[in-house]
Amino acid sequence: MLTDLPVHEPTTEMVGRELELTSVCGRLEDSSLRLITLAGAGGVGKSRLAAEAARLLDDTFPGGIRTVDLPACPHPEEAVGAVARAVDALRHPLPAAHEPSTAAGAAPAHDPKSGLEPRPRALLILDGVEHIAARLAPVVADYLAGCPWLTVLATGQEVLRIYGEQVVPVAPLPPPGPLFEPDVADVQDNPAVQLFTRRAHEVNPGFALTAENVTSVVDICNLLEGVPLVLELAARRLRLFPLQEVQSWLHRGGDSHLAGLVDVPPRQRSLLAAAEWSCRGLTDGQRTLLARLALFRQGATLATAEKISPLSPAETAAAIEELLDRNLLRLDERQHTESRLTMSRTIRVHSLSVLDGDAEEAAAARRVHTRHYQKLMHSLEGRFHGSEQQRWLRLAAAEHDNVLAALDHVAEGPDLAPRAALVTACLRPWLVRGELKPGLHWFDSTAQAMHEADGRSGNEDETDPRLRARLHTGAGLLAAALGDHDGAAHRHRRAVALYKRLRDARAGALASARMGHALFRCGDQAVGRSLLIAARTALEGQGDTVGSAEAAASLAEVMMASDHPQDALSLLERAERIQRQNGEIRDLARTLHLRAQLAWDEDDEAGAQSALRQSLTLYDSIDERTELAAALDTFALLVQRGAGQPQRATRLLAAAENLRRRTGVKVDGERWDRLQGAVTELRSQLGWSVFATAWVEGLRLRPETMVGEALAAVEPGQRADRGEAAALTPRQLQVALLVAEGMTNRQIASRLKIAEWTVVNHVRNVMRKLGCRSRVQVAWAVGRRR
Incomplete structure (x- = not known):
């Protein structure tokens, strides 16, 4: 392969590009395709892919192969001259360049301009057409029209836009993605992991992918988004530092300073150089828009980009198209939500550094970003209930990291009210998505900041007391969700005091009900019960049906614990009716879970499964993560006891445990003992090997598939193995024996x-399990078993 200018020839093996290489080679072998452009962001390996394809197809182009390193040309006209020299060299090759060949796929083509006999095919590689694509395009078009034997393979962050151009997108290597306790076997074939480990081994021969370091390697590959250049530069640091040090350094943003080899093109010698090269030639407006978009950690919709842009709508649209064309932005399609403009980590870090270099613009950009999310979350807060709550909760989830960025910005300001308003607006999505610990931090720290502001001023109402009450309420709910019921009671007590000062009886009653429930969960059953009864009565008197339904469901839980099942059922039925009418999906799912527990306590397995299936379906409809684990636990115990599916029960228990680890939710002591007992029994029943396999499968279930795994369980009455499933529980056997003695239902009660x-x-379940149609048959069956 001949080159017009010095080009780096890598000696290492290319990793993870087998499919792309096959695609490029197939196009190059097709003589009807004259111009192929490999397009992608900086650092993804376009040049490497082109060089490898040319190496493999040397015989396909007997007329010669020439490569022009366009970025090495200081000016566009010099680049045009270098291309002209390369084409001329292919038109008039030196005698030793290539002997006449009749290689397959190399059909000769007539050259009308040269007047010579038909010529063999030749390949011209134009490496790095970005920044001069507009100047180069007409030149390349002329050569293609006048030289039918010529094929052009271009690489660049933008395309030439010539008629007939075949664009081949080159994306980063796919990273392994988030994995819980990854195993070497799970990721050793992942392209990003392969590249990182191979380059790490080259600089540190003692490095290998092991069970001890696989989690760190996966984290690094995900963090660096699978970009080959970044992975290779990061791997080089293992020459000097341990893997964990490199991982920590990267998380602190150290990758912006990664330096590489000196014998590669200057634009590839560091991430800073790569980013600066990628952004070369942008107008001030385009740079400013890119920097503002860099503030969006989860990307921004097109509508959002227009709102925060410093340019006019027409200029913004043109700038976005230019940034997309140059692969500085990409438009990612999202399921259930709008597409988003995102950028690579490298470009984001560089753009933020550019933004911080202009203090005035940085302050303006962060104000615009913060105001956007203050307005958005305020408008969404009232939509997290009702028929369309799923849509708005998903939108809030998609904006989670962006909201946290806005909170970081607003936390730096002296005015606490905007911060408090933004925090309180996030309560429902944080509860639903399991963002409990970070959410509790924001609620508590904001409430504390407002308290300290009151202390400094000497006026306890210096800050808005209603906002402070809402902060304490939200903190109480988050603490309760985490399992810290003592902390929840303390926070709700503060809210009750503030609502009393505000003379807001309705909000005070609801806070009091939540405090009562927290106290009950702490073990103070009598006080919790009295508070819940009083609060429910007050809420009903004020016409707050939703609040009274929440209090009723909590009171039902107290009644269940104090062995008053009929009272509990009455309360749950009322709560369920109200919650269905008002579209309170999450509260309804919780109420149905309680009904399932009540039915199970009363040995109504069919009723328990029915209620729990409804509960799981509702949780799944809003992508609930916090309370889903407890519902999965209950369902797993039902499956274990009645459906004869121990492996599925094991997977569900593991999935629930995984969810709790992610959200930080704690399990109460009594329930924990029950779960551990179930795990011990399943391990004994299945044997260690089968149990461990099922447990790992459950740990690796994605949250969005957990409910599907549960609902696939066999329902009561459809068991494959009736011998195992038909075993009576101790209470059922007790009832059956009394039936056999001729007792009526009232006498048994x-x-x-x-x-x-x-x-x-109990009698109904006994008859179903034993396959009996009458009490006489039950008596006979029990007698036979005895």
Whole structure:
């Protein structure tokens, strides 16, 4: 392969580009395709891919192969001259360049301009057409028209836009993605992991992918987004530092200072150089827009980009198209939400550094960003209930990291009200998505800042007391979700005091009900019960049906614990009716979970499964993560006991445990003992090998697939193995024996000191399990078993 200018010839093996290489080679072998452009962001390996394709197809181009390193040309006219010299060299090759060849796929083409006999095919590689594409395009078009034997393979962050141009997008290597406790076998074939580990081994021969370092390697590959140049530069640091030090340094943003080899093109010698080269030639307006978009950690929609742009709408549209054309931005399609403009980590870090270089513009950009999310979350806050809440909750989830960025900006200002308003607007999406610990931090720290501001001023109402009450309420709900019920009670107590000062009876009653529930969960059943009864009565008197339904469901939980199942059922039925009418999906799912627990306590397995399936479906409809784990636990225990599917029960218990680790939710002692007992029983039943396999499968279930795994369980009455599933529980056997003695339902209820309707459920389940149609058959079946 001949070159017009010195070009770096890599000696290392190319990694992870097998499909792209096959695609490029296939196009180059097709003589009807005259211009192929490999387009992609800086550092993704376009030049390397082109060089490898040319190496493999040397025989396909007997007329010669020439490469022009366009970025090495100081000025556009010099680049045009270098291309002219390369084409001339291919038109008039030296005698030793190539002997006449009849290689397959190399059909000769007639050259009308030269007047010579038909010529063999030749390949011209134009490496790095970005920044001069507009100047180079007409030149390349002329050569293609006048030299039918010529094929051009271009690489660049933008394309030439010539008729007939075949554009081949070159993306970063796919990273492994978030994995829970990854195993070497899971990721050793991932292209990004392969590239990082190979380059790491080259600089540190003792490095290998192991069970001890695989988590760090996966984290680095995900963090660096699979960009080959960045991965290779990061791997080079292992020559001097341990892997964990490199990982920590990268998380602190150290990759912006990564330096590389000196025998590569200058634009590839560091990430800073690569970013500066990529942004070369941008107008001031384009740079400013790119810098403002860099503030969006999760990308921005096109509509958002227009709102925060310093340019006019027409100029903004043109700038976005230019940035997309140059691969400085990409438009990512998202399921359930609008497409988003995103950028690589390298460009984001560089753009933010440019932004910080102009203090006035940086302050303006952050104000615009913060105001956008203050308005957005304020408008969404009232939409997290009702028929379209799923849509708005998903939108809030898509904006989560952007909202955190806005909070970081507003936290630096002296005015606490905007910060408090933004924090309180985030309560519902944080609860639903399991962002509990960071959410609690923001609620508590903001409430503390407002308290300190009151202390400095000597006026306890210096800051808005209603906002402070809402902060304490939100903090209480988040603490309760985490399992810190003592902390929840403390925070709700503060909210109650503030609402009392504000004379807001409705909000005070709801806060009091939540405090009562927290106290009950702390073990103070009597006080919790009295607070819930009083709060429910007050809320009903004020016409707050939604609040009274929440209090009723909490009070039902107290009644269940104090062995008053009929009272609990009445409260749950009322709460369920109100919540269905008002579209309170999350509260309704929680109420149905309680109904399932009540049915299970009363040995109504079918009723428990029915209620729990509804609960799981509702949680899944809003992508709930916080309370889903508890519902999965309950369902797993039901499956274990009644459906004869121990492996599925194991997977569900593991999935729930994984969710708790992600969200930080704690399990109460009694429930924890019950879960551990189930795990021990399943391990014994399945054997260690089968159990461990099922457990790992459950750990690796994605949250969006967990409910599907649960709902695929066999329902009562559809068991494949009735021998195992038909075993009576101790209470069912007790009831069956009394039936065999000829007792009526009322007599059995009196003997066992349970409700008569509970006996009816037990008898029904006994008959179903034993396949009996009458009480006489139950008596005979029990007698036979005895």
